Amino acid sequence: MKQQQLTNNDWQLLSEYLDGQISPRDKASLEKRLQTQVELREGLEELRQTRMILRSATKQRVPRNFTLTPNMVEKARPKPWLRFVPVLNFASAAAALALVVVMVYGLLPGAVPASAPAAPAATEAASLMAQEAAPAADASAEAPDIIMWGGGAYGLGGGGDMGGISPPPMMQAAPVIKDLNTPPEAAAPEMGILEAPPAAGQPAPENRIAQNPLEGSEPILGVVPPEEARAENQRQLAQQAVETAREAQPAERNWVVPAVVLGAVALAAALSSYILRRKAAV
Amino acid sequence: MDEAALIRFAQQGDLDAFNRLVLMYQDMAYNLAYRMLSDPAGAEDATQNAFLSAYRNLSSYRGGSFRAWVLRMVTNTCYDELRRQHRHPTTALEPMDDQDDEEIESPRWLADDSPSPEQELESTELNDAVQDCLNGLPDDFKAVIVMVDIEGLDYQEVSTVINKPLGTVKSRVARARMRLRECLQQYGELLPAEFRLQDEERV
Numbered sequence: 001m002k003q004q005q006l007t008n009n010d011w012q013l014l015s016e017y018l019d020g021q022i023s024p025r026d027k028a029s030l031e032k033r034l035q036t037q038v039e040l041r042e043g044l045e046e047l048r049q050t051r052m053i054l055r056s057a058t059k060q061r062v063p064r065n066f067t068l069t070p071n072m073v074e075k076a077r078p079k080p081w082l083r084f085v086p087v088l089n090f091a092s093a094a095a096a097l098a099l100v101v102v103m104v105y106g107l108l109p110g111a112v113p114a115s116a117p118a119a120p121a122a123t124e125a126a127s128l129m130a131q132e133a134a135p136a137a138d139a140s141a142e143a144p145d146i147i148m149w150g151g152g153a154y155g156l157g158g159g160g161d162m163g164g165i166s167p168p169p170m171m172q173a174a175p176v177i178k179d180l181n182t183p184p185e186a187a188a189p190e191m192g193i194l195e196a197p198p199a200a201g202q203p204a205p206e207n208r209i210a211q212n213p214l215e216g217s218e219p220i221l222g223v224v225p226p227e228e229a230r231a232e233n234q235r236q237l238a239q240q241a242v243e244t245a246r247e248a249q250p251a252e253r254n255w256v257v258p259a260v261v262l263g264a265v266a267l268a269a270a271l272s273s274y275i276l277r278r279k280a281a282v
Numbered sequence: 283m284d285e286a287a288l289i290r291f292a293q294q295g296d297l298d299a300f301n302r303l304v305l306m307y308q309d310m311a312y313n314l315a316y317r318m319l320s321d322p323a324g325a326e327d328a329t330q331n332a333f334l335s336a337y338r339n340l341s342s343y344r345g346g347s348f349r350a351w352v353l354r355m356v357t358n359t360c361y362d363e364l365r366r367q368h369r370h371p372t373t374a375l376e377p378m379d380d381q382d383d384e385e386i387e388s389p390r391w392l393a394d395d396s397p398s399p400e401q402e403l404e405s406t407e408l409n410d411a412v413q414d415c416l417n418g419l420p421d422d423f424k425a426v427i428v429m430v431d432i433e434g435l436d437y438q439e440v441s442t443v444i445n446k447p448l449g450t451v452k453s454r455v456a457r458a459r460m461r462l463r464e465c466l467q468q469y470g471e472l473l474p475a476e477f478r479l480q481d482e483e484r485v
Contacts, residue, residue, distance in 0.1 A: 008456075008457070008460075011456050011457075011459075011460050012452065012453060012456035012457075014456075015452070015455055015456035015459050016452055016456070019430075019437070019455070021437055021452060046463050047459050047463065049463075050459050050462050050463040050466060051431055051459065053408065053411075053412060053462075053466060054412060054427065054431035054432055054462065055431055055432065055434075056408060057408065057409055057412045057413075057432055058408075058409050059309070059313055060312065060313050060316045060322075060325075062308050062309055062312045062329075063312075063322065063326055064326070065304070065305065065308065066304050066308045066311070066312070066329050066330050066333050067301035067304045067305065068297060068300065068301060068304065068333060068334060068337055070297060072334065073297060073334075073337060
């Protein structure tokens, strides 16, 4: 049998050639080989006969007509609830997926204490808000700097930015205050690093401001007495802490709810999968 | 009424229009199912189910060769049936061939017990030989070679039916013919003289 020398590729080329499906390039080269290679010609002839036999196979007569009756069509129409069957066929996969989601969600480091990473950020944001809400407090904390800067302008070289603006008289008059917490009005005498001792029976800061128009630095520097600023900050921080705590609780509830929902979905999916499998088995 | 109009009416739910399409393609559909399943009753069921499926999925037809679209329904139905048969083989229909241990789905002795009118025709042997050899092919090859060489579809249409590239069709046709050529040689004397694949006739 010389044809056995032919490769699968040769047979494919011959088959394509027989049906006129061969590419022009392959056709040219095959026809050249057909002129010289006997086994190719024999192979081609055998394929031609094989095709002839297949074409000669008798067509079967249809035993009946396959037209559809309204009854058949009606039966074939899927019941509404059966439309979900293809989806439910994947119920086991859905159940597994839901389970994985629940587990991963629970295992993620930041997932369960959902508020943990959020808390510092919230605090940060809160402190920013506190700063915005109480600019006076900040100003009071930095008041000495401003005074220093005023002093610098006075001859320490730090006032370059001032350009030709002469420092206000208040600044010129202000002594160098080292204690950041020292209220400006208490700094009139050189106090060193000591905090201004709030004198007993001293009036409330507001009153003091009113009483000391000379210390008009408050409107300019936005200074609020440190006690007041601290109190304001503390109040803001406490409020923030309360809010953070309040946020943390819903976050935990938020993780429980999807877990329960997904768990229910997984259970329903598994059940429907089981029922469908039982029906299919029957 | 032309085919396009019938399809359009059928898509709108006109069962009569669809049935006219059924009458146009039922011969081809049944013959493809018959060659693929090698069983008249199975082919009948498969053809009916394929047309039901076609009616149900008419909205998915998006133009092109309607014949190819219908035949895709038939091949898919037949593949399902063949898979089912492979899962639940019946020993009566799939005895082992003693010679080469290959399964034969429709043994000759079974067909001979109940000769059909077709088998009484002159070309009974030829048909049986073709069917036996087709049965030895993988399902994918069988579908392609039946459509190309028995149903007379062109490669492009077959490519649409099986949803595979043209190259796949060419390759399957060639490999199916190679196998059928070897298989049919076993039937040498049974085939009419003009179909005998014998070296001495050719040289």
